[in-house]
Amino acid sequence: xxxxxxxxxxxxxxxxxxxxxxxxxxxxxxxxxxxxxxxxxxxxxxxxxxxxxxxxxxxxxxxxxxxxxxxxxxxxxxxxxxxxxxxxxxxxxxxxxxxxxxxxxxxxxxxxxxxxxxxxxxxxxxxxxxxxxxxxxxxxxxxxxxxxxxxxxxxxxxxxxxxxxxxxxxxxxxxxxxxxxxxxxxx
Ligand code: GRF
Numbered sequence: 001x002x003x004x005x006x007x008x009x010x011x012x013x014x015x016x017x018x019x020x021x022x023x024x025x026x027x028x029x030x031x032x033x034x035x036x037x038x039x040x041x042x043x044x045x046x047x048x049x050x051x052x053x054x055x056x057x058x059x060x061x062x063x064x065x066x067x068x069x070x071x072x073x074x075x076x077x078x079x080x081x082x083x084x085x086x087x088x089x090x091x092x093x094x095x096x097x098x099x100x101x102x103x104x105x106x107x108x109x110x111x112x113x114x115x116x117x118x119x120x121x122x123x124x125x126x127x128x129x130x131x132x133x134x135x136x137x138x139x140x141x142x143x144x145x146x147x148x149x150x151x152x153x154x155x156x157x158x159x160x161x162x163x164x165x166x167x168x169x170x171x172x173x174x175x176x177x178x179x180x181x182x183x184x185x186x187x
Pocket of ligand 1: 010011012013014015016017045085086087106107108169172
């Protein structure tokens with residue numbers, strides 16, 4: 001099996017990245033993590049790149065040319081799929097066009113409900129009975145691309161921000177990898 005090359009974009013802690021790296025070590029996993037891109041030099045997730053000797057790039061999103069530099073780098077490294085794992089920057093239409101249907105994101109709600117930020121807060125405020133996570137294709141509208149996979153759980157009366165985040169992220173770790181396996185199942 002020739003593994004597809006994946007680049008993971010992060011901005012923060014990188015717990016999804018950590019799980020993706022771990023799962024990519026599995027013999028049957030269809031992709032390898034070949035590059036990590038961070039929008040911040042302080043992202044904790046960079047640690048996982050260093051620890052696993054995976055090349056990483058820190059991008060300066062204030063520079064206008066950053067997307068062109070990034071696109072060149074991704075093409076040079078023959079990256080076939082980009083996984084957004086807590087990447088907190090907007091991606092331009094042009095960039096998405098260059099990787100059409102090849103960028104996936106993980107979001108901590110059952111989309112189309114609760115697109116955008118402060119998700120857990122809004123879910124609790126809205127007294128939702130059920131929540132979960134969604135892996136979806138990225139298009140030019142926020143959290144609106146085709147849904148690839150969702151996992152859900154029932155919210156308990158004593159759930160709070162922290163417990164909701166913990167439960168959701170546990171599902172995210174499974175969902176992200178499962179969605180990737182499904183993408184390459186017949187290829
Ligand atoms: C994830 O929980 C995901 O839902 C959201 O950002 C969070 C990133 O967490 N898009 P981590 O950096 O993977 O720990």
